[in-house]
Amino acid sequence: MAANARLLFSVTGVVEAATGLALLIAPALLVQVLLGAAPDTPAGMTAARVAGAAVLSLAVACWLARDDLAGKAAKGLVTAMLFYNFAVVAILILGWIRHGIAGIAFWPVVAAHIALGVWCAACGLASSRIADR
Numbered sequence: 001m002a003a004n005a006r007l008l009f010s011v012t013g014v015v016e017a018a019t020g021l022a023l024l025i026a027p028a029l030l031v032q033v034l035l036g037a038a039p040d041t042p043a044g045m046t047a048a049r050v051a052g053a054a055v056l057s058l059a060v061a062c063w064l065a066r067d068d069l070a071g072k073a074a075k076g077l078v079t080a081m082l083f084y085n086f087a088v089v090a091i092l093i094l095g096w097i098r099h100g101i102a103g104i105a106f107w108p109v110v111a112a113h114i115a116l117g118v119w120c121a122a123c124g125l126a127s128s129r130i131a132d133r
Contacts, residue, residue, distance in 0.1 A: 005078065005123045006066045012081060012116060013063030016055050023052025035095070036103035058084065078124050085117035 022030045027048030028038040039048045062081065065074045092110050095101045 004119075004126065005069050005074065008078070008081075008116075008119050008123055009062040009066035009069075009074075013059045013066065015112070015116075016059035016062065020052045020054075020056025020059055023048050023055060027052065033103045033105045034109055035101045035106065037101060075124070078120050082117055082120035082124060085113045085120060088113045089117065 019030070027045055028040070031044075031048055032038045039045050058081070061077055065077050068074055089110055092106065092113075096106065
């Protein structure tokens, strides 16, 4: 993994930090923009804030890993972020298909997670090719 992974971790760190903070501070607004409906129960607000803390944790891990790309932890993080990005896409698309949920930011968020997932896959493949040499 090289500069491409460093940039991936930097971009992911910033984007997911913003998302995580928004979920912690204003979960109803972010969920409304993404899904077209606010989490209008205390349980929904709590779940959104827990998700915010989790996303913020991923952001911190990515940000800290951007300067340590040679280790197994960085490779594991790329794999974890690959899973995360494609899981988010699958969950959102399933919600759209089954329940018709989609806010104004829905498709841009889906596209961003697809792009980040492909970027993770490319970094993982590049890392594997380097290790095979």
